[in-house]
Amino acid sequence: MANNHLTGIGSESKQLATWYLTVAAILFGAQLLFGLVAAIQYVMPGFLFEILDFSIARMLHINALVVWMVFAMFGSVYWLLPDETGIETIGIKVGKLLFWVFTAAIVVVVLVFLFVQVGPADETTIWFITEGREYIEAPRWADIGIVVVVLGFVFNLYATGMKGNRSGIVTVIMADMLAFAGIYLAGMFFTDNITVDQYWWWWVIHLWVEATWEVYVGALAAYGLITMIGAHRKVVEMWLWIEVAMLFGSGILGMGHHYFWIGTPEYWWEIGALFSALEPLPLVAMFIHVLYDWGKTQGAQEALGKKTSVINNKPAFTWFVLNAFGNFLGAGVWGFFHTMPQVNLYTHGTQFTSAHGHLAFFGAYATILIGMMYLAVQGTNGIKVLRSTKTSIWAVSMIAGGVLGMTVALTLAGYVQVLVSRAQMGATWAGYFDGQSGMWFSQAMDWRLLMGFVTFLGFLLLAKDLLTTGKNPVHER
Amino acid sequence: MVEMVDMSVISPGIALNDFLPIFVSSALVIVFGGFYVGIYTAVKVGMFKKWAMPLAYVFWLLTAYCLYIMGSLMHVGDFTAKALGMAMIGYLLLPHAVYYMQHQVHEENDH
Amino acid sequence: MTNKSVWSDSRFWQRSASWVTGFAAILLIWLTFDTSAQISMGTDSDLQNGVTKRVPGPTVINYKITYEMSTKRGHEVPVIGEKEKFFGRDDYSEEEAGELLHLGKLGSQAKNCMDCHTLLGNGGYYAPDLTKAWLDPAWGPEGSLQAMTGKNTKEEAMAEFLQHPSQYPTHARMMPNLGITAKEAKGLVAFLKHLSSIDTNGFPRNFGKIQGAIHGK
Numbered sequence: 012m013a014n015n016h017l018t019g020i021g022s023e024s025k026q027l028a029t030w031y032l033t034v035a036a037i038l039f040g041a042q043l044l045f046g047l048v049a050a051i052q053y054v055m056p057g058f059l060f061e062i063l064d065f066s067i068a069r070m071l072h073i074n075a076l077v078v079w080m081v082f083a084m085f086g087s088v089y090w091l092l093p094d095e096t097g098i099e100t101i102g103i104k105v106g107k108l109l110f111w112v113f114t115a116a117i118v119v120v121v122l123v124f125l126f127v128q129v130g131p132a133d134e135t136t137i138w139f140i141t142e143g144r145e146y147i148e149a150p151r152w153a154d155i156g157i158v159v160v161v162l163g164f165v166f167n168l169y170a171t172g173m174k175g176n177r178s179g180i181v182t183v184i185m186a187d188m189l190a191f192a193g194i195y196l197a198g199m200f201f202t203d204n205i206t207v208d209q210y211w212w213w214w215v216i217h218l219w220v221e222a223t224w225e226v227y228v229g230a231l232a233a234y235g236l237i238t239m240i241g242a243h244r245k246v247v248e249m250w251l252w253i254e255v256a257m258l259f260g261s262g263i264l265g266m267g268h269h270y271f272w273i274g275t276p277e278y279w280w281e282i283g284a285l286f287s288a289l290e291p292l293p294l295v296a297m298f299i300h301v302l303y304d305w306g307k308t309q310g311a312q313e314a315l316g317k318k319t320s321v322i323n324n325k326p327a328f329t330w331f332v333l334n335a336f337g338n339f340l341g342a343g344v345w346g347f348f349h350t351m352p353q354v355n356l357y358t359h360g361t362q363f364t365s366a367h368g369h370l371a372f373f374g375a376y377a378t379i380l381i382g383m384m385y386l387a388v389q390g391t392n393g394i395k396v397l398r399s400t401k402t403s404i405w406a407v408s409m410i411a412g413g414v415l416g417m418t419v420a421l422t423l424a425g426y427v428q429v430l431v432s433r434a435q436m437g438a439t440w441a442g443y444f445d446g447q448s449g450m451w452f453s454q455a456m457d458w459r460l461l462m463g464f465v466t467f468l469g470f471l472l473l474a475k476d477l478l479t480t481g482k483n484p485v486h487e488r
Numbered sequence: 489m490v491e492m493v494d495m496s497v498i499s500p501g502i503a504l505n506d507f508l509p510i511f512v513s514s515a516l517v518i519v520f521g522g523f524y525v526g527i528y529t530a531v532k533v534g535m536f537k538k539w540a541m542p543l544a545y546v547f548w549l550l551t552a553y554c555l556y557i558m559g560s561l562m563h564v565g566d567f568t569a570k571a572l573g574m575a576m577i578g579y580l581l582l583p584h585a586v587y588y589m590q591h592q593v594h595e596e597n598d599h
Numbered sequence: 600m601t602n603k604s605v606w607s608d609s610r611f612w613q614r615s616a617s618w619v620t621g622f623a624a625i626l627l628i629w630l631t632f633d634t635s636a637q638i639s640m641g642t643d644s645d646l647q648n649g650v651t652k653r654v655p656g657p658t659v660i661n662y663k664i665t666y667e668m669s670t671k672r673g674h675e676v677p678v679i680g681e682k683e684k685f686f687g688r689d690d691y692s693e694e695e696a697g698e699l700l701h702l703g704k705l706g707s708q709a710k711n712c713m714d715c716h717t718l719l720g721n722g723g724y725y726a727p728d729l730t731k732a733w734l735d736p737a738w739g740p741e742g743s744l745q746a747m748t749g750k751n752t753k754e755e756a757m758a759e760f761l762q763h764p765s766q767y768p769t770h771a772r773m774m775p776n777l778g779i780t781a782k783e784a785k786g787l788v789a790f791l792k793h794l795s796s797i798d799t800n801g802f803p804r805n806f807g808k809i810q811g812a813i814h815g816k
Contacts, residue, residue, distance in 0.1 A: 049725075052772075056770075056772040061765070065715055065725045066712075067714070069714050070711060128711075129709060132705040132710075133705060134705070136709035137708065142708055143709055148711070201708075202704075203704045204639070205704065205794060205797070206797060207635070208704075209718075209719055209721060249589070249607065249609040250590065253589075259623055263627055264623050271802070272719060272799045272800055272802035273721070274638055274719065274797045274798060276637050277800055281568065295522060298525075298526070299529045299586060307533055307594065310533065343522075344519060347514055348511050349511075351514075356801065360720035360724065430504060430507060434501070435805070438727075438728045438730070438803035439735050439736065439806065440727045444727070444769070588606070589607055592607035
């Protein structure tokens with residue numbers, strides 16, 4: 012089944028997809044490396060002091076994260092577009108040019124971050140060095156460049172979707188990507204009022220990761236279920252619309268949970284609490300959905316007397332299932348337990364947030380995008396059934412185990428911080444360092460570093476597997 | 489007039505000993521909630537045997553109980569308490585509605 | 600074809616998704632208008648007339664700021680008191696104070712403060728939260744940080760530290776030298792003082808009550 016999805020050879024859109032996915036994988040590695048530097052600095056504060064300080068290492072860590080995910084998202088769209096629309100992507104030449112523009116701009120931004128680092132307190136710094144706003148530090152010139160590139164991408168997507176067969180999945184992605192691009196504009200201005208600044212900053216950060224990105228993942232999961240296990244398109248697409256309703260219905264106003272303490276009015280407490288409580292529901296629903304479709308298609312296959320698995324890409328499917336589970340665990344469990352304002356008053360700005368950030372970004376996004384990389388490997392090599400190799404199993408186990416280990420360690424550290432620095436000493440300078448000096452906190456940071464190394468080794472195995480498994484004779488061609 | 493300080497309006501802080509139960513119970517809300525819908529779906533699609541179904545509802549009860557513990561230790565206000573109660577009822581119905589819809593689409597398209 | 604129920608009709612769910620999304624987005628936009636009005640920066644005359652703003656005007660640096668429990672609100676709120684000297688003056692005009700704040704806010708971004716510190720609780724967790732840094736007892740007259748710099752006022756102590764952070768290690772984890780000039784440091788301290796005057800709905804809780812946490816043991 013679904014064999015027409017598998018050939019990437021000859022499609023320029025799919026070729027461009029592999030470029031995007033390759034750069035994404037490289038940036039993923041960079042993200043982990045800078046994360047390791049920052050994790051070492053927690054344990055050995057003198058490490059690279061005044062050479063590559065924590066602020067710079069962390070900035071590169073989180074910006075590489077955002078950028079690799081955006082690259083992988085673009086790549087995944089270029090990959091699935093010919094399958095879904097039945098035609099070659101329109102404007103692919105422009106798309107390829109924009110890919111090189113985007114990549115070159117990212118390289119320049121990273122080099123400036125690494126070697127210039129900070130600037131004087133004036134507008135030239137904002138324009139050419141850093142905007143200094145967490146996650147979207149990229150200087151203004153790069154912002155404008157990103158908008159141009161994204162508009163080009165959205166144009167290709169719309170032109171292709173409107174000319175070819177516009178499936179439900181493509182329709183969702185079209186609407187979603189327009190919102191994704193538009194929201195970025197909310198983060199491109201300077202104001203002296205830090206409350207106004209953070210109000211709009213959250214429009215970008217929250218409406219990306221808790222609304223548009225989640226919907227995008229829903230669409231990818233739908234594509235994956237159809238491609239990998241031959242799930243019924245009608246069911247999958249209807250379900251996708253329900254997910255869109257649930258995700259946007261809870262996620263857009265779930266923004267309230269970022270407006271508890273930044274100077275915004277108190278009514279955001281109720282709005283934030285209510286919609287945050289609803290936010291796990293779509294994640295649970297996505298989880299059931301994967302389980303349901305898997306159970307149904309496998310059941311149908313067995314009813315025909317075939318005992319073989321319905322899955323035609325084991326490693327990708329593993330990552331997709333991990334996504335359903337990780338989204339639920341990272342965004343759902345780790346999000347919910349510090350989202351109520353009564354508790355968030357104490358947990359806001361502690362390592363709890365960091366624990367949640369690690370597991371949620373990994374669980375909700377990294378997993379499924381890695382899954383897409385495996386789909387691309389299968390497609391470009393013309394493989395009918397891609398099997399797991401020892402390397403791919405080790406890679407997924409070490410990465411998932413490492414991230415989960417880091418998350419648990421950071422959660423413990425956050426717990427110490429809440430009790431010592433927050434509940435008792437109220438977030439003063441002295442309270443902060445008392446919390447950081449405790450034995451539990453420092454041991455948690457040791458474990459986090461160790462687990463970070465495990466994750467990085469897992470990444471090396473993943474890179475090896477992605478590069479070599481396509482030629483491995485174990486697969487069915 | 490002497491100003492009377494009404495302590496009841498000062499939103500109560502959380503007692504140090506309550507933080508751990510709050511974190512554990514709120515994590516369990518989602519975990520048990522996951523078990524509830526997971527077992528429900530697995531039974532419905534035939535991955536689990538029928539007798540496992542009551543177990544699903546036991547997990548829903550545990551979910552509701554953990555949410556109750558969490559809410560009371562946090563001293564949530566009336567509005568939030570009502571919202572959480574509604575969420576629990578909604579949660580009880582959710583997998584039923586989802587399964588009903590999925591099943592119908594399958595029926596309509598497979599035959 | 601059998602009869603289609605509305606619940607299994609893809610178009611029904613597509614329309615529902617659009618309605619739900621549209622409704623949520625409109626609600627968010629409407630709330631944004633309301634919030635924007637409430638978080639716009641106050642003016643000098645607001646401060647002189649005792650008008651409470653969630654984000655006071657830049658001339659708040661001419662006044663003493665404290666953080667006190669409000670029985671009405673049920674949590675701590677910033678209270679703007681009598682005049683207080685800031686770098687020797689308490690008569691900054693709206694324009695002068697505005698320029699200082701502008702410089703400080705730009706500086707906070709140009710030096711990537713948010714990638715180690717949290718501001719309003721958002722940012723990195725490698726260094727202390729700066730939301731109420733201006734009110735931190737450690738920078739006060741009895742405080743260890745003020746004593747360490749050898750300065751006589753809070754603002755001068757903070758400015759000195761910002762210019763030469765690695766000369767004043769407070770912990771094995773030190774702040775690096777970011778090339779902050781004397782002028783930029785003054786702006787940054789004005790920015791921090793203004794930041795502490797923002798009404799954050801009681802965040803952080805129990806600030807500065809080292810022994811006196813409500814349920815402390």
